[in-house]
Amino acid sequence: MLPNWKTTRLTGLELTGKYLEPRARIPPKYSHEDWTYNNNIKFRITCDQERLAERVVEESRRTVDERKDTTKNWQREVEHHLRERASEIRFLCDELNRQKKTALLEDEALSVYRDRVLNAIEFLKEKSLAINHRCLLLREGRIGVDLCDDEVDRELRQELKVIKGTQCLMDKVIKEATEQIRMLRSTMYLLDKDLEQKDVSLLIDEKNLKLRETQQNLGVGQDLTKHNCQYTLHEWEHKTHQNLETNSKQLNSASQLRAYIDLILKQFCEDMQNQTDRTNDAFESRIKETKYVKQCLENKHNDTLHHIEEVQRNMQQLEKEIADAHRSMTLCQTRLSNRARRPGLELTCDTVQDALYHELEALKATLCKLKQNLMENKASLRYLLHVQLMQEEEINIKANTIKIDEIDCMTIRQALKYQSF
Template identity: 35%
Template sequence: MGEAQFGVRHVIGAPVATTRLSEQALVCMPPRSAKFTLAEWKLSNDQKCRNTEDQQQLADRILGECQRVREETSERSEIMKATTDRRIEERIGDIEFNKKELQIQRKEICIELEALGVYKTRLLDCLSSLQSNALNICRKCLMLRDGRIGIDLVVDDVEHALQQEITTILGGQSLLKRVLEQLNEQMRRLRATRYLLDRDLQYKQAAIDLDKGSLSLKPTDLCLSIYEGYANLDPANISAEEYNVYSANNIKLAAKEVTSARPIRMFVDTLLKQVIDDLWVAYNKCNHAFSERIKETKIAKGKLEDMHRETTQKIIDMQNNILQLQKALSDKEGHVALAHTRLGRRAQRVGAELVRDPPGQALYYECEMLRHSTEQLQQMLHEATSSLRYLLQTQIQLEEDINVKMNTLKIDEVDCMTLRETMDYHAY
């Protein structure tokens, strides 16, 4: 075959002598097609017309079907959207109903916590008052009564009453502390239940907000997106029954805790009243013992004062008596000197005149009588002096006893009773 048949053309600008086959660009020309007949031409036109008509009919059917599908899917989408919206609204209503129930129970818990807080304050006030007021006063009264002196430092009914009152106060404190522990435990349980309700309410409010936000979305919103992940688009794994049971259990738990808290308040009221009544009984009993002891001490002090006045009068009488005895003795000295002088003078008689005559006998008896009288007066003076000394000692002892009673009265009537007037037991 020649060069024209293969369509070989030289590269422009390259020498012909140096052109090789590998450096030439070859273009293959297809062979000339065969010619068709007129019948074939008509048949081809008819076939194309029929194909075109068939495709147009198919297109018409597809257009109609597409219109129907569009309308059907649009209507189905609207129905499903309306159904979903209604379901979401119903769900929001259910959640809001449960939320209201939880809020009611939470309010009850808050009210009960506030009430228990008041009762806790009452218990703490009562315990503080018993410790800082009543108990300290009773112990201080015992300490003050240890300041009694002498025979008045006795274990009497007042001391027993004070010890009994201290025992009553300590017993009341023990009871109040135990009920305070129960009250604190109940408040802790109420706070824990309130925490569970708060968390449940928070979750429910978040669910309501999400559902309301979902309900407000429209298909034309720009914030919409299509999920293209592989995980399940609905991760919910809690059934409706489990959800209802969970909410119902929270409501029941809250109601149970509130119901359990109310008897504690009644018990606190009863216990406070009982403790205060017992304290008042012990207080009145102790005050009665103080009154009786003060009355006895005053009676004893009055007797001692009467005896002291009588003893003082006796001392004055005895002192006057001693003076009179001393005066009598002084007077007797003159009579004795006179009698002795007369006997001495008569002893100077001489001779027969030195006779035992009646005057001499009288002088002798007078001297004996005067000696005996002097001895009697001296004996009485000695006894009077001893009696005066004993009376003075008795007077001093009576004064000491009176001072002891005065000290006791000051401790019991002034110090202790003044302190006890500050003791106040009330309902708290």
């Protein structure tokens, strides 16, 4: 311990006395021990401060080296995680792009299938239904007994039933296809949104990978370092996988719907073509039957005309025979009248008189029978003429039916060709 020396130093004049007059004093002198002690103290303080400075410098250097190592280690760790994260995002982006491309192709394919169904509905409306109604309306133009509920009418009604049932089924398929396209586009929207966000995130991470400490303008902008993340990694993965899974389900549903539409269109074409063929077969059978009846009526009409001519000739012959019978009877009556003027005993009933009486009776009977035959021929002629008119009317009815079925209906039904839509 240093002694507690108290020293007083004056660097100038010391003011004393009443009037404060200056008085010179000699500065005190230190001892050699003081001088030595003071030097030792100063050396000691200097050494202590130097050692302290060395420790501080060494600690600083160690801290700097540790900071550099720690920074480099963490930067390598962060860059490694950034590269892993970027690789993971790229993989998911590739998967999302692949799913999106597949969804776009499926959307286009399903749109084509929907157009096929619309074409089938349009064909049903513009062709099948219109032609069926036209045939039913044309067949109402049949006349007479031909306006009957035949096999053709039944097949046309069955065809109409099949058309309406098919239309209902096609309308249902159109609604399903439209809804499936909407759902598919909804999933594509989610994929686009997810892709857009992942692209931005990938750009940010790639930019972070390229950043170096020596670059300028670091830290420029809004400080968001204290901005907390809103979602966990599990939520991030779950959302992306959910989008992919939803899209896969919609793709599967769309594929199944396309297969169903293919089956429906194929079945539609087969059913409609089969029903059309059955209706056409009924038309052809009815036309063939009507033509056969018409031919039979025409043959009978020719026979009737022949019988009419024969009856007319027979009537002419009967009229001639009746005229001859009248002349013969007049001759007989004249002879009897002449013999009635015989005089006296000559007015006897001899063989001549008996023969004349018998001739007259025979002529009367023959004339009566001839007149009766003439009346029967006239009645038969009237019946034959009536039959002729009836036959001609029936022939016209059959011709009208054949025209309606063969020319009007079958001509427009040739447009009913059900091919693949």
